[in-house]
Amino acid sequence: MKILDEPGTEPAQSSISYGALLEKIEIMRSSLRWPQSLERTQIQKLFNQTNALRDEVMRLSRTERFLTAKSRSAGEAKQTLTERRQALLDRQFRFEGVFGDNPKLIEALEIAEKAAPTDLPVLIDGESGTGKELMAKVIHANGDRTEAPFVTVNCGAIPDNLIESELFGHKKGSFTGASADRAGKFESANGGTIFLDEIGELPLAGQVKLLRVLQSNEIQRVGSDQVIKVDARIVAATNRRLLELCGQGAFREDLYYRLSIIQVTLPPLRERRDEIPLLIDFLTQEAAERLGREPVRLSRRLDRFLNGYDYPGNIRELRNMMFRLSCLAGAEADLEHLPEHIRPSTRTAAAEPAVGAASVPEDVSLTEAKRIASDAAEKRFLEAGLLATGGNVTKLAQRIDMNRAHVQTLLKKHGLSSKDYRGSKADNGAGSRIR
Ligand SMILES: Nc1ncnc2c1ncn2[C@@H]1O[C@H](COP(=O)(O)OP(=O)(O)OP(=O)(O)O)[C@@H](O)[C@H]1O
Ligand SMILES: [Mg+2]
Numbered sequence: 001m002k003i004l005d006e007p008g009t010e011p012a013q014s015s016i017s018y019g020a021l022l023e024k025i026e027i028m029r030s031s032l033r034w035p036q037s038l039e040r041t042q043i044q045k046l047f048n049q050t051n052a053l054r055d056e057v058m059r060l061s062r063t064e065r066f067l068t069a070k071s072r073s074a075g076e077a078k079q080t081l082t083e084r085r086q087a088l089l090d091r092q093f094r095f096e097g098v099f100g101d102n103p104k105l106i107e108a109l110e111i112a113e114k115a116a117p118t119d120l121p122v123l124i125d126g127e128s129g130t131g132k133e134l135m136a137k138v139i140h141a142n143g144d145r146t147e148a149p150f151v152t153v154n155c156g157a158i159p160d161n162l163i164e165s166e167l168f169g170h171k172k173g174s175f176t177g178a179s180a181d182r183a184g185k186f187e188s189a190n191g192g193t194i195f196l197d198e199i200g201e202l203p204l205a206g207q208v209k210l211l212r213v214l215q216s217n218e219i220q221r222v223g224s225d226q227v228i229k230v231d232a233r234i235v236a237a238t239n240r241r242l243l244e245l246c247g248q249g250a251f252r253e254d255l256y257y258r259l260s261i262i263q264v265t266l267p268p269l270r271e272r273r274d275e276i277p278l279l280i281d282f283l284t285q286e287a288a289e290r291l292g293r294e295p296v297r298l299s300r301r302l303d304r305f306l307n308g309y310d311y312p313g314n315i316r317e318l319r320n321m322m323f324r325l326s327c328l329a330g331a332e333a334d335l336e337h338l339p340e341h342i343r344p345s346t347r348t349a350a351a352e353p354a355v356g357a358a359s360v361p362e363d364v365s366l367t368e369a370k371r372i373a374s375d376a377a378e379k380r381f382l383e384a385g386l387l388a389t390g391g392n393v394t395k396l397a398q399r400i401d402m403n404r405a406h407v408q409t410l411l412k413k414h415g416l417s418s419k420d421y422r423g424s425k426a427d428n429g430a431g432s433r434i435r
Contacts, residue, residue, distance in 0.1 A: 094141040102272040115262045116142035121234040126266030129316030132237040140193040148192030156198035156405030165222045174223020189232035200240035207252045214258045269311040287326035296326045299334040310377040379414040391421030
């Protein structure tokens with residue numbers, strides 16, 4: 001029997017239509033019609049093909065929704081924005097699931113579009129959960145390297161003493177545990193893109209070596225003298241202020257300038273509040289599709305809460321929240337379906353305009369006032385989390401679905417020490433509630 005050639009390995013073209021998809025499905029159906037039995041390998045192949053088709057359908061429907069989404073901003077600016085978004089679609093730009101119509105986001109996508117076909121390094125910065133990894137994938141998907149691998153390295157999750165071996169590989173016997181020669185991520189990403197996530201966490205020794213790759217496209221495995229040529233496009237991401245780290249001597253300035261030839265900044269969700277209703281719509285649909293249910297309706301007070309909340313975890317937090325609500329609620333979701341650590345008391349919810357409101361000095365600008373309020377909300381959120389988990393950072397990270405290293409960074413930023421919360425009752429009542 002003939003099984004159609006791996007559609008999953010084809011570069012998914014943005015121009016593919018529903019018609020073309022149906023044709024692929026028909027070919028698959030006809031290949032299933034006659035055989036009396038199937039080998040395991042054939043079943044696996046068909047399984048991969050159906051997965052690829054499902055992803056393609058999801059991508060198409062997202063693109064469609066992105067196109068038809070009503071812009072909430074008014075006037076001429078809205079017109080230009082809609083036109084800019086339409087222009088990206090007309091140019092076959094691949095959004096890879098990025099959704100939104102905020103001017104800063106559209107601008108970031110336009111930069112990504114221009115940067116994608118080049119080999120220039122790109123630095124993406126933004127708070128946790130703002131879509132940095134997604135944006136890195138967008139850059140990869142819109143460039144000439146789509147057929148080659150996209151390899152992610154989380155510089156914050158690898159112990160300092162292993163990071164160089166992870167990036168550049170190692171020679172057998174070069175350190176305890178190096179029982180065989182091993183290629184690093186740069187070699188695996190050859191011809192494709194290497195995504196260096198949390199680049200601010202890269203130790204100085206690794207930074208020097210990375211600089212060398214940027215200058216000469218050469219690497220050396222740990223413990224080896226042999227120089228290996230690599231061709232991997234570098235996209236890095238950080239949620240830290242790298243220039244400040246440079247000032248503190250924790251990040252090399254020369255590396256910073258080389259990495260940030262093109263910089264894309266993703267704004268936190270609380271700075272694009274106008275987009276929250278749109279994202280809620282989109283994510284509710286996405287969750288409904290994934291869970292095979294009707295899109296969940298939101299009660300008025302839940303809707304008010306979701307529009308006023310500060311989202312320290314940004315779009316990831318909103319996304320997780322919409323999936324949670326869609327999973328737990330019946331036809332209509334209410335405050336009780338929110339995660340406990342952010343759930344306002346139902347008695348006071350109506351009177352509370354926004355979670356995380358903080359007192360701010362009178363003589364500061366609106367931007368500064370927003371920053372102060374948001375910092376205060378972030379701190380309270382972490383304090384509540386530490387209290388609820390008895391100072392266990394790993395548990396806290398799982399609970400708020402954030403990378404542990406990020407949680408550590410945030411705790412440091414606010415001068416919080418998990419030790420101070422050890423032994424505190426992991427109560428899920430007053431301690432975990434944000435007021
Ligand atoms: N504009 C967007 N439209 C739709 N989904 C988005 C958007 N931005 C982010 N997301 C979703 O939010 C989640 C978090 O995104 P992503 O992992 O890219 O964030 P991040 O900035 O890399 O976070 P972190 O710093 O914690 O690693 C993902 O599920 C992603 O698909
Ligand atoms: Mg990330």
